[in-house]
Amino acid sequence: MNTYQYLLRLITYRPFLYFINALAWTVIYLAPIVPGLVTKEFFDSLTGNSKLGYSVWGIIALLMAATLGRIMLIVVGFITDVNFRFRMGMLLRRNLLEHVLKQPGARAIPVSPGEAISHFRDDVDQSEEAASWSVDVFGMTCFAAVSCYILIRIDAQMTLLVFLPLVIVISVAQLATARLQKYRAASRESTAKVTGEISEMFGNVQAIQVAGAEKRVIDRFRRLGDTRRKAMLKDRLMTELLDSIFSNSVNLGTGLILLLAGQKMRAGTFTVGDFALFVYYLTFVTQFISNVGKFITYFKQMSVALERLTFLLQGASAKILTMVKSLHLDKKQKLPTESGAGETDDIAAVSAIPQAAPRDNSLQHLDVQGLSYTYPDTGRGISGVQLSLTRGSFTVITGTIGSGKTTLVRTLLGLLPKDEGTIDWNGNPVEDAGTFFTPPRSAYTAQVPRLYSDTLRNNILLGQAEQGDSLQHALYAAVMEYDVAQLPGGLDTVIGPRGVKLSGGQAQRTAAARMLVRDAELYVFDDLSSALDVETEQKLWERMFERRGDATCLVVSHRKTALARADHIIVMKDGRIEAEGTSSDLLQRSSTFQELWYGDDHATKEMELNEPFRSK
Numbered sequence: 169m170n171t172y173q174y175l176l177r178l179i180t181y182r183p184f185l186y187f188i189n190a191l192a193w194t195v196i197y198l199a200p201i202v203p204g205l206v207t208k209e210f211f212d213s214l215t216g217n218s219k220l221g222y223s224v225w226g227i228i229a230l231l232m233a234a235t236l237g238r239i240m241l242i243v244v245g246f247i248t249d250v251n252f253r254f255r256m257g258m259l260l261r262r263n264l265l266e267h268v269l270k271q272p273g274a275r276a277i278p279v280s281p282g283e284a285i286s287h288f289r290d291d292v293d294q295s296e297e298a299a300s301w302s303v304d305v306f307g308m309t310c311f312a313a314v315s316c317y318i319l320i321r322i323d324a325q326m327t328l329l330v331f332l333p334l335v336i337v338i339s340v341a342q343l344a345t346a347r348l349q350k351y352r353a354a355s356r357e358s359t360a361k362v363t364g365e366i367s368e369m370f371g372n373v374q375a376i377q378v379a380g381a382e383k384r385v386i387d388r389f390r391r392l393g394d395t396r397r398k399a400m401l402k403d404r405l406m407t408e409l410l411d412s413i414f415s416n417s418v419n420l421g422t423g424l425i426l427l428l429a430g431q432k433m434r435a436g437t438f439t440v441g442d443f444a445l446f447v448y449y450l451t452f453v454t455q456f457i458s459n460v461g462k463f464i465t466y467f468k469q470m471s472v473a474l475e476r477l478t479f480l481l482q483g484a485s486a487k488i489l490t491m492v493k494s495l496h497l498d499k500k501q502k503l504p505t506e507s508g509a510g511e512t513d514d515i516a517a518v519s520a521i522p523q524a525a526p527r528d529n530s531l532q533h534l535d536v537q538g539l540s541y542t543y544p545d546t547g548r549g550i551s552g553v554q555l556s557l558t559r560g561s562f563t564v565i566t567g568t569i570g571s572g573k574t575t576l577v578r579t580l581l582g583l584l585p586k587d588e589g590t591i592d593w594n595g596n597p598v599e600d601a602g603t604f605f606t607p608p609r610s611a612y613t614a615q616v617p618r619l620y621s622d623t624l625r626n627n628i629l630l631g632q633a634e635q636g637d638s639l640q641h642a643l644y645a646a647v648m649e650y651d652v653a654q655l656p657g658g659l660d661t662v663i664g665p666r667g668v669k670l671s672g673g674q675a676q677r678t679a680a681a682r683m684l685v686r687d688a689e690l691y692v693f694d695d696l697s698s699a700l701d702v703e704t705e706q707k708l709w710e711r712m713f714e715r716r717g718d719a720t721c722l723v724v725s726h727r728k729t730a731l732a733r734a735d736h737i738i739v740m741k742d743g744r745i746e747a748e749g750t751s752s753d754l755l756q757r758s759s760t761f762q763e764l765w766y767g768d769d770h771a772t773k774e775m776e777l778n779e780p781f782r783s784k
């Protein structure tokens with residue numbers, strides 16, 4: 169989609185609103201024709217050249233009525249413009265957000281969150297600006313045509329001599345906007361980098377302090393700030409320079425009129441009223457030329473915005489941006505929640521996303537064949553992974569650091585888009601893993617739990633309706649009951665970035681409770697216990713085993729507590745399955761597994777090899 173098509177699609181999103189807006193602004197831009205003619209009449213009546221014969225007071229009343237009429241029109245124009253702009257902006261943001269939310273979770277945005285926010289804010293604003301200005305350009309062109317016709321009829325030579333040099337000066341200045349465009353893109357880019365840096369800095373305060381990297385981080389921030397300052401300065405300087413050329417061109421034109429009108433007035437071919445009309449229209453005609461230039465600039469900036477927004481779509485068609493979808497602006501139309509009641513908070517809104525997961529198709533066996541995914545930027549990932557899970561089994565994926573464990577579970581769950589391979593649920597192929605593997609089919613706890621600034625209860629439920637003791641059971645299974653009792657407000661304590669900070673282990677168990685409160689056929693844990701002490705981890709697995717019934721578990725772990733309970737273990741190395749079997753099998757034949765199991769503890773190796781394996 170090119171910029172013209174983009175602009176057209178935005179305009180035709182609400183054609184009626186656009187038409188009303190264009191009509192309102194065309195009338196607003198045409199309106200000065202009237203006071204111009206009235207002003208001419210006023211001066212002509214003072215010098216006795218008036219052809220209409222209105223009294224001075226009559227003319228003043230006309231002038232005021234015309235001004236009042238224009239003010240009222242401008243109010244209407246702003247209402248239609250704001251309405252049109254906001255609807256366009258909301259459509260773009262809505263479509264972008266929907267696309268981002270539908271992307272495989274682990275690759276939702278190709279930039280940092282700060283940069284993505286700047287795309288959502290600035291690039292959408294830029295697109296709105298250009299579409300909104302197209303209305304002004306049309307209105308102003310109508311004004312220029314009518315006013316030029318009137319002026320040419322009064323004095324064609326004068327019209328040409330005054331306006332032609334002005335058109336040339338302003339058009340040349342306008343050509344310089346190509347440079348402005350370059351400076352604007354650079355300043356946008358540098359602002360996005362600074363915003364991104366701030367968000368990363370705030371998100372990593374602890375890591376920065378622990379590494380003693382404050383000075384380096386500030387130095388880097390200063391360098392980015394410096395680059396932004398230079399880019400912004402160039403942008404500002406160029407903008408002001410062009411603005412001053414445009415605004416001074418009115419004075420230049422008035423001077424030209426004064427020079428030429430003197431002689432003509434002496435000869436009696438040009439009245440004072442004609443002079444007043446020329447000066448009056450001059451401002452508007454000059455504005456027209458510079459505003460056409462402004463529109464061209466906005467249009468060019470719109471193409472940069474389109475490019476940046478398309479980048480955020482990661483290869484999807486840019487048409488997605490302008491697809492006509494409901495905005496849900498009607499206040500009465502509340503989003504349905506699971507409980508059926510209309511809710512307004514964000515988390516409730518999340519639960520309103522349809523959960524396409526009927527209960528009837530309970531998991532009997534899950535089969536994965538030739539699953540592959542390669543990260544485009546590193547060329548690493550997983551390749552040709554094959555695995556089978558049967559109902560009620562407990563499978564552990566283990567392997568060295570960076571061997572592809574997380575990538576495997578994410579690709580299986582559709583959080584990363586598989587390159588190759590098939591996934592069958594009870595023998596039926598899973599087409600879209602991302603939407604298929606959701607509760608109640610499957611629930612997942614990521615390696616790094618994400619908590620929101622909200623109550624512990626809402627963090628666990630995430631909009632799901634509380635049913636009976638489900639929350640208490642999930643808390644108990646996740647070994648959270650002691651922690652909840654310690655929190656000042658219990659389950660209603662606000663946690664997350666703007667609340668009480670939880671320890672790594674507490675955050676992991678909160679994430680586990682979030683998963684367990686959703687009854688699922690398949691539970692997937694990615695290194696759930698990495699921040700837990702052995703005793704808590706032991707309890708967690710015991711309670712999990714008590715609770716899960718015949719639910720199937722797929723667990724990424726290298727901890728003995730989990731490995732010892734596994735029915736089946738998959739050992740990953742360099743993105744492939746290196747070995748698989750039970751722990752006793754693997755201890756005999758897989759050197760990678762032996763290393764993982766024993767670590768450096770060679771003393772215990774002999775002892776454990778000779779001891780029968782502890783039963784579950």
Ligand SMILES: Nc1ncnc2c1ncn2[C@@H]1O[C@H](COP(=O)(O)OP(=O)(O)OP(=O)(O)O)[C@@H](O)[C@H]1O
Nearest residue numbers: 543545546548549568569570571572573574575576
């Ligand atoms: N977002 C990413 N972009 C590019 N490469 C990545 C990304 N995430 C992981 N990788 C690479 O893919 C490989 C597998 O990573 P993965 O996180 O799946 O390993 P892992 O076995 O889960 O590691 P760990 O035990 O540290 O959690 C690694 O070599 C890693 O460098």
